[in-house]
Amino acid sequence: MTETNPVPVSVIGLGAMGSVLATALIENGHPTTVWNRSPEKADPLVEQGAARATTVTEAVQASPLVIVCVLDYKAMYELLDPLCDALAGRVLVNLTTGTPEQAREAAAWATHRTIDYLDGAIMATPPAIGRPDAFLLYSGSQSAFERHEATLKLFGDASTYFGADPGLAALYDIGLLTSMYMSFTGFLYGAALVGTADVKATAFAPYVESFLDGVVRGGMGQLAQQIDEGHYPDDASPLAMQAAGMTTFIKAFQDEGIDVEILQHIKGLTDRTVADGHTKAGLASLIEQIRTRRL
Ligand code: FVH
16 A cells, blocks of 8 residues: 555664564655664665664654654653653654553653554564554554554554554453463463374364364354353353363373463362352353452
């Protein structure tokens, strides 16, 4: 997608991610100014056509749209807090990973300084940036998103704006990544178990893929509906039955000398949910225990 008059953009932070973001902008005709703490990381981008800023202030002043993608929020504030006058009136898109609370604090920090703040979360690895399936999540200033949507979609066409609460992008980010970590970790546990009989992980993986595709993907909608309604009807696989099954799973892992901590945790959630009376409900009812803070 090439715009008629591509907006000038400044990219601050040229690590693995910031560099590919800058490349996507340069390749799509945006006048792009770059700055990085270690200046040599700007060299390849300058060769591609970017303008080098020698100071962060110079980078900010070069464009109405400023994108920051650094290691963490501490680094972001170290760089930008001293530059509030230069940032005032510009759009700041922060693609640094953070918590929802950090995003909300940053939005308040920005609003106080008349900076138009959009928070973003990148759901892609650097090589995937710009691919049609890549997506980023945005929340915060709606006007900033709408004004720069075409530019921001250069990074990932499937990108989505979630609304004015600046913490939403980070919430979705962490929710999605948690789902990913737990899915992959589940596979690792399964692979460790079948591996005790010399079954290769590559032989096991297609069964897991098919099982996840069918049972897990197929059941997600029903789980979600029950969670939203806060109503957990009798299930064909009632929790009381599942709790007994989990005891068997744990024994199978213990027999092979494999770590059972995660399974025991899930069993604990299940037992407490059953004790709360959800004996005939399905897995969705575990959310009541998951929501309960345990110190
Ligand atoms: N890479 C990825 O797969 C993930 C995908 C999802 C989103 N993350 C987040 O993106 C942020 C940046 O990640 P990155 O991959 O670019 O990280 P690095 O290559 O390690 O580059 C870090 C940049 O941050 C600069 N930096 C660090 N501390 C400071 C500081 N105190 N002052 C100024 N800049 C700082 C660093 O500069 P330098 O070390 O090159 O001088 C890099 O430019 C991150 O939030 C991921 O969670 C990426």
